[in-house]
Amino acid sequence: MGSDKYMRKGGMVKSMEAGDADMAAINAIALEPLDKGDVYTFEVVACDNDIDRDFERFDEKALGQLAELFVGKTVIKDHSPRADNQFARVYAAEVEDADGETSDGLPLKQLVVKCYTLDNEANSQVIAEIKGGIKKEVSVSFMPESVTCSICGIDRRKAWCEHRWGKEYDGEACHFTLSDISDAYELSFVAIPAQRGAGTKKEYLLDGEEPSGPAEAKTEEKAAGAPEGAHSISRAKALAAAFLATIER
Numbered sequence: 001m002g003s004d005k006y007m008r009k010g011g012m013v014k015s016m017e018a019g020d021a022d023m024a025a026i027n028a029i030a031l032e033p034l035d036k037g038d039v040y041t042f043e044v045v046a047c048d049n050d051i052d053r054d055f056e057r058f059d060e061k062a063l064g065q066l067a068e069l070f071v072g073k074t075v076i077k078d079h080s081p082r083a084d085n086q087f088a089r090v091y092a093a094e095v096e097d098a099d100g101e102t103s104d105g106l107p108l109k110q111l112v113v114k115c116y117t118l119d120n121e122a123n124s125q126v127i128a129e130i131k132g133g134i135k136k137e138v139s140v141s142f143m144p145e146s147v148t149c150s151i152c153g154i155d156r157r158k159a160w161c162e163h164r165w166g167k168e169y170d171g172e173a174c175h176f177t178l179s180d181i182s183d184a185y186e187l188s189f190v191a192i193p194a195q196r197g198a199g200t201k202k203e204y205l206l207d208g209e210e211p212s213g214p215a216e217a218k219t220e221e222k223a224a225g226a227p228e229g230a231h232s233i234s235r236a237k238a239l240a241a242a243f244l245a246t247i248e249r
């Protein structure tokens with residue numbers, strides 16, 4: 001199955017004002033010089049290093065890898081792979097210190113991705129939907145080359161262990177750390193609000209292994225930009241974990 005060779009995670013969107021540095025980064029990508037009035041910019045808190053409701057987390061290295069990989073990637077309006085679905089492009093991304101700490105006491109870090117699109121008639125509908133808080137959740141798709149068990153330290157991309165997402169072992173809930181990100185495909189607006197809070201929907205299985213664990217319902221989604229079979233991951237079934245968003249204008 002080609003649809004389970006990558007993963008998705010959710011994030012949140014808000015409008016932002018483009019400064020001179022933003023315009024320089026945008027114009028490094030654009031073929032024709034653009035002015036501030038030509039573009040609409042928004043930023044996405046794509047993910048962080050906290051343990052999420054899927055009992056997974058990125059480590060800080062993974063966030064940095066995602067920041068590098070996402071620059072230049074497209075933003076699509078929904079999961080449909082149609083060419084006219086491309087809406088915006090990522091022009092900058094960085095890992096920022098956030099207030100607070102993770103649930104296990106690490107300093108909280110966020111991957112903040114900045115995107116631009118042309119502020120024109122063709123995009124006016126989507127821009128209005130972002131400003132109005134209708135389009136406010138996104139998912140990111142990416143390829144983790146390591147998925148490490150918090151209980152035993154085994155990399156589930158390479159070997160099997162008996163531990164399950166969210167199950168407690170000696171009082172410690174098992175989670176998995178996603179790292180060694182080899183590719184990032186696109187940001188997409190999540191079109192189906194029912195996905196919010198849907199909980200754990202993910203399994204990592206080696207070939208021949210039977211699915212089990214905390215996930216009941218499973219959703220497999222194909223990232224529009226994710227190449228079929230481009231990587232050697234055995235299986236990673238994913239669902240967008242959506243976050244609430246704040247629209248600032």
Ligand SMILES: [Zn+2]
Binds near residue numbers: 162
């Ligand atoms: Zn384990």
